[in-house]
Amino acid sequence: MRALVWITLLFLYLCNSSCTLDKLPENEGDLIHIPFEQISYNLVIPESLQPVEIPASNPLTQDGVELGRHLFFDPILSVDSTLSCSSCHDPKLAFTDGEMTSEGVTGERGIRSSMSLINSVYFNTGMFWDGRSPSLEDQALLPIEDPKELNDDWENVEAKMRRSSFYPEMFRKAFGIDDRKEITRQLAAKALAQYQRTLLVGNSKFDRFSRNEIFLEEDERIGFQMFFDSSALFPDAECAHCHPPPLFTTNEYINNGIEPISDLSEFEDKGRGEVSGNSFDNGKFRVTSLRNIELSAPYMHDGRFETLEEVLDHYDLGGSGLINEDELITPLDLTEEQKQQIIAFLKTLTDTSYYENEHFFSPFE
Amino acid sequence: MNKVSALFALISSLILFSCGDKEKYRDVELNVLGMVGSEHLVIGNSFDFDAGTAIITKSDFYISDIQLIADDGSTHDALDIGFVDISLTHDKLESSKIGNTLNLSAVPVGNYKQLKISIGVPADLNSTIPSDYPNSNPLSRSSHYWSAWSSYIFQKIQGKYDADNDGVLETDFFYHTGSEALYETLSFDINFEVADEQGNQLKLEVDHRAILGEGTNYLDLEKNPGQHDISDLEQLQKMTGNLQLSMKVIQ
Numbered sequence A: 001m002r003a004l005v006w007i008t009l010l011f012l013y014l015c016n017s018s019c020t021l022d023k024l025p026e027n028e029g030d031l032i033h034i035p036f037e038q039i040s041y042n043l044v045i046p047e048s049l050q051p052v053e054i055p056a057s058n059p060l061t062q063d064g065v066e067l068g069r070h071l072f073f074d075p076i077l078s079v080d081s082t083l084s085c086s087s088c089h090d091p092k093l094a095f096t097d098g099e100m101t102s103e104g105v106t107g108e109r110g111i112r113s114s115m116s117l118i119n120s121v122y123f124n125t126g127m128f129w130d131g132r133s134p135s136l137e138d139q140a141l142l143p144i145e146d147p148k149e150l151n152d153d154w155e156n157v158e159a160k161m162r163r164s165s166f167y168p169e170m171f172r173k174a175f176g177i178d179d180r181k182e183i184t185r186q187l188a189a190k191a192l193a194q195y196q197r198t199l200l201v202g203n204s205k206f207d208r209f210s211r212n213e214i215f216l217e218e219d220e221r222i223g224f225q226m227f228f229d230s231s232a233l234f235p236d237a238e239c240a241h242c243h244p245p246p247l248f249t250t251n252e253y254i255n256n257g258i259e260p261i262s263d264l265s266e267f268e269d270k271g272r273g274e275v276s277g278n279s280f281d282n283g284k285f286r287v288t289s290l291r292n293i294e295l296s297a298p299y300m301h302d303g304r305f306e307t308l309e310e311v312l313d314h315y316d317l318g319g320s321g322l323i324n325e326d327e328l329i330t331p332l333d334l335t336e337e338q339k340q341q342i343i344a345f346l347k348t349l350t351d352t353s354y355y356e357n358e359h360f361f362s363p364f365e
Numbered sequence B: 001m002n003k004v005s006a007l008f009a010l011i012s013s014l015i016l017f018s019c020g021d022k023e024k025y026r027d028v029e030l031n032v033l034g035m036v037g038s039e040h041l042v043i044g045n046s047f048d049f050d051a052g053t054a055i056i057t058k059s060d061f062y063i064s065d066i067q068l069i070a071d072d073g074s075t076h077d078a079l080d081i082g083f084v085d086i087s088l089t090h091d092k093l094e095s096s097k098i099g100n101t102l103n104l105s106a107v108p109v110g111n112y113k114q115l116k117i118s119i120g121v122p123a124d125l126n127s128t129i130p131s132d133y134p135n136s137n138p139l140s141r142s143s144h145y146w147s148a149w150s151s152y153i154f155q156k157i158q159g160k161y162d163a164d165n166d167g168v169l170e171t172d173f174f175y176h177t178g179s180e181a182l183y184e185t186l187s188f189d190i191n192f193e194v195a196d197e198q199g200n201q202l203k204l205e206v207d208h209r210a211i212l213g214e215g216t217n218y219l220d221l222e223k224n225p226g227q228h229d230i231s232d233l234e235q236l237q238k239m240t241g242n243l244q245l246s247m248k249v250i251q
Helices: A001-020 A061-071 A138-145 A154-162 A167-175 A187-195 A207-210 A218-228 A272-276 A308-317 A336-347 B002-021 B093-098 B210-213 B234-241
Strands: B025-036 B046-048 B052-070 B075-085 B099-107 B111-121 B151-164 B172-178 B184-195 B201-208 B247-250
Touching: A001 A218, A061 A167, A061 B184, A138 A154, A138 A187, A138 B184, A138 B210, A154 A167, A154 A187, A167 A187, A167 B151, A207 B201, A218 B046, A308 A336, B025 B052, B025 B075, B025 B093, B046 B210, B052 B210, B093 B099, B093 B151, B151 B234, B184 B201, B201 B210
Parallel strands: B025 B201
Antiparallel strands: B025 B099, B046 B052, B052 B075, B052 B111, B052 B151, B111 B184, B151 B172, B201 B247
16 A cells, blocks of 8 residues: 555656656746857758759758758657658668658558658759649648648647757757747748758769769660760660759659550649649659669659669650650660660669768767 | 039039939840730640641740840840740740740830840850759759750750641650750841830740741651751751741830
8 A cells, every 4th residue: 555655656746747847948038048159051062063052041050950950850740759751761762761652650651752852952843742832941841740741730849849958959059049939840940941951962973974083884884875865876765854964853843654544634643733723734743853763762753663674664665645744755665775774874873972971860879 | 602502503513414414224024925826825725737736835945145226226235044934834824924024134224126136045155064053043954955965955845746636636746956056046126115114024925836837847747746856957947947937026
């Protein structure tokens, strides 16, 4: 009986102390004592890539990027603290998840495959497969409340960040807030956007070849020639129209003919058409970058192709001929050897040198 | 007191003199409208072409070296390079009526008799590559650079064609131009006043049926539907040759 009383008292004490931890300090300006000095983040742009434009409303700072990195890898952003952004955007998989579609905290799956975030600073025609979000800041707000993703709500996430043992200080250092109550979803989104803008990858074998530092193997070179239609000796594989360097994407939205349907209304996932409200955009999706394509299987917006071989087989057939299908999707008549040579070239776009850069990985490990 | 009055009169006259002699500048909007004949072009909507029916699915071009020639013969360089993405702005009839707008900044107020434009990228800029530029620069468009030509793609027209009017758009066509040989300079006689007020606007209508050709100059969409090979210039030269006829300036 005495033991039961002690256990009960201990339980009540623990409850009380955990509630105390959840309470916010009452005094305003509780962060003012922490020094705030904005130091620009030194973004190193690979030689092959374009100059980067950073919005004046959200300049890159060392503390802002570091905060974004913490948030990106922290499951605090999901309702049950089981998933983080990185759960679907694993650095080792070119910031995808290797799944056909991604599983959210409830076990439900979305309808689209996780997109690579590499070089997303250059996504100037909208975010997501359908471009529904105009900026990285805007994009960062959406997965948190998506029931098929992190399934939380921002008010709760804000509360969790405010009562964290380290986020208030990090927000102070990043954005100069005076009080933890000033931690908002907008600032979290800014920090996440800052971090994503630093995920630059552009020193692949192809890049070194372009700088005349190395030679390609014979299969890679022939694949290169078909990819870019740079030799009359080999067929034009029409790849570079939609996948030109330096990013190996045009950032455009196209119907690449993967749906064997005969009418624009038949698309189950309307893609860009859902955003624009224009049926001629139905079935159009973002042209994905081919940088690190070797690491980001499965392929297409719905992850329907497991291998690059399947992707090449699709393009070789020339699409389904729907009215809004891109005109460059045309039968190629490639041999199996030629497909393998193109794949060999695609693999020269792999750059894993960032694996050595801890900045790309979780700060919690 | 006389000295003060004289000084005041001198300063006043200097101010008046300098104001009277100062050249004034105003922005001019160049509004580019995609058309099919006298109708607004809508991407994906069909129109009669040759003996069949066509749709345009993509249309865009670089426009460069825009100059306004004043009545006194002086030349104002209004814009070095711009990009007109008709596909993006002509997806619905309402937006087609609005079209694309290029801003010609700081044009001297006055009367102008000629507008000159070029379709394509001039040689000095065509020797650069997209990775030289940040996203906001029109020349950053890697979609409009073809490394096999070492040239920007000056113009893209893509679409589909139903030659026998059976309701099936059986032919996909695409024409991409580029390289110095296909850089085309056009001039238009105008009678245009840049007034000392906001809202100066010139409209440039681009007739897509005329780009595909009329009479002897039509592109053979059936026999030669795809062209991005500048070693075989015939079709592409036909297309650039059609540009002058396809464009007109509305004041």
